[in-house]
Amino acid sequence: MDHENARTSALKSLLWPLRLTRIGLVAERATRAFWPLWSVLLGVAALLFLGLHDYAAQTVIWTGAGLVAVLCATLAYWGARRFRWPDRAEAAARLDATLPGNPIRALADTQAIGATDAASVAVWHAHIVRMADRAARARPVRPDLRLAARDPFALRYVALTAFVAALLFGSVWRAASVTDSFTAGPGAAIAAGPAWEGWIEPPAHTNRPALYLNDIAADSFDVPVGSRIALRLYGQPGDVTVTETLSAPAPLAGSEGETDTATDTAADTPAPEPDAPDTDTAAPVTDSMARSFAVAQAGELTIDGQGGRSWQIGVIGDAAPRVALDGAVEIEASGQMSQPFTAQDDYGVQSGRARFDLALDALPRRYGLTAAPEPRAPITVDLPMPISGGRDDFRETLIEDFSKHPWAGLPVRLQLSVLDAAGQEGLSEPMQMRLPGRRFFDPLAASLIEMRRDLLWTRTNGRRAAQVIRAVTWRPDGIIRDASTYLQIKLVLSQLEFENDRPGGLAAEARDRIAEDLWEIASRIEEGDLADALERLRQARDKLAEAIRNGATEEEIADLMQDYRQALSEYMNQLAQQQQQNPDQSQQQADNMMEMTGDQLQQMLDQLQQLMEEGRTAEAQQLLEQLQQMMENMQVAQGQSGQGQQNPGQQAMDDLAQTLRDQQGLSDEAFRDLQEQFNPGEPGQQPGQQPGQQPGQQPGQGQGQQGQNQPGQGQQPGQPGQPGQPGQGDGTQPGAPSAESLAQRQNQLRQELNRQSQNLPGAGTEPGQAARRALDDAGDAMDRAERDLQNDDLAGAIDNQAQAMEALREGMRNLGEAMAEQQGQQQPGQQGQSMGQADPNGRRDPLGRESGTEGELGSNENLLQGEDVYRRARDLLDEIRRRSGDQERPEVELDYLRRLLDRF
Structure with a gap:
């Protein structure tokens, strides 16, 4: 039957709730009956753990023990009488009381009346099923352990607090000494204390903790070699003896090499007491002796007497450090060497x-x-x-420059050594090598350096060095190209000959001074400081050719090739400036001179470097000679030949201005796309058209500006939005390009900026470097804007584009300062001339002033003078930006301010 199954299932589910409820009743009744007993026990345990019995008289201890025993027996009897073990019925009643309708009692009932009535039986069965369902949801009843009514003064908590404090600040083992208090008098436990104490202190460099011998339970253990063992012996002389075989054996008198076991007793003469950690014992010391020794070998330590112990102590060795060279030495063209090495030690290398x-x-x-x-x-x-x-195993590189040392270029033996904290030394295998130093490829510089080496080798070489230097300066044509260098060598020669003729010969101080002068002259000859670019180019060519003939390393050839490229670039720049300063003369000589574009020159340089890398030295030298002849008879073709060439600085300014206008137009299109996402156009409005804009009007054009070519509206060549430019496909409405098209155009604009940044004037000046940094920042902002456009994040792209435009304006300002500074250096006293020079095309700015040829504003008079010209210009530009951001100003004024920002 269903109701019987429900009853059986409910009774089975009550098995564990009833058991847990019964256990709770046991805990509840035991707590109420025995809480005074365990409170007293906790209080007594706290007194024992704190060791208060050590300070009490024997009578007090006996009396207290008796009272505690009687009290505990009384409380145990009182609790046993009050405690009654709960049965199953009590647990069921407690559990049934927590359920609605007492379902457990209902499950045990039987139908008293209506057993023959089918309807009554059906109702009874339904009642049983419902009670069974309630009983199945029964949960164990938590015991009521609250004792506040029975312990109003919270004595149980006082006892518990004292017990916890005793565990924290006392010792459990002190309770064991209570048995001694029943046999000894007052204070006997105090006087007893420990019979000995010992500590093991490992060497500091091992970073191991100190050991307390009294707490070591093991019979054998290992300690690092050199550990110091300190012992303290208490009590009467002879009560405790110490025997050890750990310290270094001492030879016996009359028998060298024989050893004897060291034995120390309490009767020995007390040694100075070492520092040792404090112990928990409070016992006063009646007589103390100390013993301290270092562990030098494995052995045994034995303490005989009260509490004596014995240990077998092993020794952990301290290996010597190791060091080795790791790879071949690397030598730079400047003479700096780099030698990798590795070092290991079990506890760490200290120095090397x-x-x-x-x-x-x-x-x-x-x-x-x-x-x-x-x-x-x-x-x-x-x-x-x-x-x-850590320094236990590492790899480092020794970097030094021995170019000025007298042994530079001579064979030496290199050996590394390292030390550990124990003073042990490790050596590497000696390696024979030539002491790295700077190589001089110029023959004159190399000869001076060789004479310097001979003088530093020994002063007896003074006369021979003077003869060689005099031979070099006898016919300087073709050898010494600079008159100032010739005079410096002659001065050093005269000093050397004078010192050689002095009584006693060449002195050490004079020798060192002459050697330093020779080094400076040779370095100046090798590096080259001539003002003429062609002479610099010849010197760079000679150094490179000499390096190729002498079989220089790849690093040295690469550095010399870079110097040659730089000298070649300086020569072409000066040649281009000469052509601009004298266009008529340059045009007359153009027919008899060879023209070469920058791309062709770059191809020849790449071919030269490839030949050197492939080891084809003969072909490389031949190509180098051909290239040098071309440089001496060429005319650099920049733009159109001879006439109409634009100043490089102005060309760079114009290119950057065009890039700024292109970036502004690209940002405007991204902003219109963002507006269309949130504000769809009105019916009949073209895509990209601003609200209130007339049909056919260009975006960003005011009511009174229709049909005019405004800056930044796609009127310049190469500006985004012009036909044939990237990003404008067939049929695409102006102002509504796709995000992919905007990203592509942003990428092309960034590449164009990178190209422009490579040939900026003003190199080496502070404004020129600032302009390059600003353009690098603009390129980074353009790159971020491109990624935002690819991810369809128009808001982020607009922010990055604004940063790019700000960086571009900053770069243009710095570039203008660099150009003005360069012109001021080339033409002193005429700094304001180029700024005030009128534009030959007659262009004027919106205020009616003439536009200068260098991208600056000019006029018929100097409006700003003094050192604050550029600061004043920056302040004016900041004020224009501030006013252009005020949207409450009239539209005509805002349009004018925007045109000013687009232009400048």
Whole structure:
């Protein structure tokens, strides 16, 4: 039957709730019956853990123990009488009381009346099913452990607090000493205390913690070698003895090499007491002895007497550090060397040094090196150590420059050494090498450096060095190209000959001074400081050719190739400026001179570098000679030949202005697309048309400006929106390009800016560098705007485009300052002439002033003078921007301000 199944299922589900409820009743009744007993026990335990019994008299201890025993027995009897074990019926009644309708009792009932009536039976069965459902949802009843009514003074909490405090500030083991209090008098426990104490202190560099011997339970353990063991012995002399075989054995008198076990007793003469951690014991010391020794070998430590112990102590060795060279030495063209190395140590390397010794056995003794060298100490430099991280295993690089050392270029032996904290040293395998130094490819510079080396080798080479230098300066034509260099060499020669003729010969101080002068002259010859660009180009060509013939390294050839490119670029720039300053003369010579474009020149340089990389030195030298001849007989073709060439600075300003206008137009189109996303156009309005704009009117054009060519509206060549430009497809409405088209046009605009940034004037000046940094920032902002357009994030693209335009304006301002500074250096006293020079085309700005040829505003008189010209111009531009952002101004004024910003 259904009701019987429901009854059986409900009774089974009540099994665990009834058990848990019964357990709760047991806990509840036990707590109420025995809380005084466990409160007293907790209080007594707190007193024992704190060791208060050690300070009490024996009578007090006996009396207290008796009272505690009687009190505990009384409370246990009282609690047992009050405690009554709950049965199943009580648990069922407690659980049934928490359920509505007492379903558990209902399940145990039977139908008293109406058993023969089918309707009454059906009602009874439904009642049983409903009660079974309620009983199945029964949950265990939580016990009521509240004792506030039975313990109004919270004595149980006082006992619990005292017990917790005793656990924190006392010791559980002190309770065991209460048995000694029943046999000893007052204070006996205090006087007893520990019989000995010991500590093991490992060396500081091991970073290991100190060990307290009294707490070590193991019979054997290991400690680092060099650890110091300190022992304290308490009590009467002879009560405790110490035997150890750990310290270094001492030889016996009359028998060298024999050892004996060291034995210390309490009767020995007390040694100075070492510092040791405080202990928990409060016992006063009647007599104390101390023993301290270092662990030098594995052995045994035995303490005989009260509480004696014995340990087998092993030794953890401290290995010597290791160091090794890791790879070949790398030498830069400037002479700086880089030598990688690795070092390891079990506890960490403390320091290291590199030593270079002259390898006389491998040195070819000829010319100035034939004489015996003067004594000179080996080269020693500190090895670099890691600033962060461990030093147990690391890799670093020794970077030094020994170009000025007398041994530069001579064979040496390199050996590295490292030390650990224990003073142990590790050495690397010696490596023979030539001491790296700067290589001089110019023959004159190389000869001066060789004489410098001979003088530093020994002062007896002074007369020979003077003879060689005099031979070099005898016929300087073709050897010494600069008169100032010739005079400097002659001055050094006269000083050297004068010092050689002095009594006692060449002095060490004079020798060092002459060697320094020779180094400066040779460096100046090698680097080249001539003002003439063609001479610089010849010197760069000679150095490169000399390096190719002598088999220089790839790094040296790459650096010299870069110097040659730079000298070639300077020569072409000066040639272009000369053509602009004298266009008529340049045009007359153009027929007899060779023309070459920049692309053709770049192809020849790339071919030259490729030949050098492939090792085809003969062909590279031939091409280098051809290129040099072309440079001496060429005319750089920039734009159209001879006439009508535009100043590079003005061309750069015009290109940047065009880029700014293109970026402004691209930003306007992105803004119109953003407006269309939130404000769809009115019926009949063309896509991209602003509200209130007349049909056919260009975006951004005012009511009174229709049909006029405004700046930034696509009237300049290459501006976005013009036919044939990227981003305008067939049939696309003006002002409504797709996001993909805008991103593509933004990419092309960024590439164009990168091209313009490569050939900016003003290199080497502060305004020129500031202009380049500003244009780099503009390129980064354009790149972010492109990504935003690809992701259809028009709002982010507009913000980045605004940053790009701001950076472009800043770059143009800095470029104008650089051009003005350059003109002021070239033509002193005429700084304002170019700014006030009228435009030959007669263009005027919106105020009616003439536009200068350098992209600056000019007039018939100097409006601003003094050092604050550029600061005043920047303030005016900031004021124009501020007013253009005020939308409450008349539309005519706002349109005028926008045109000013587009132009400048």
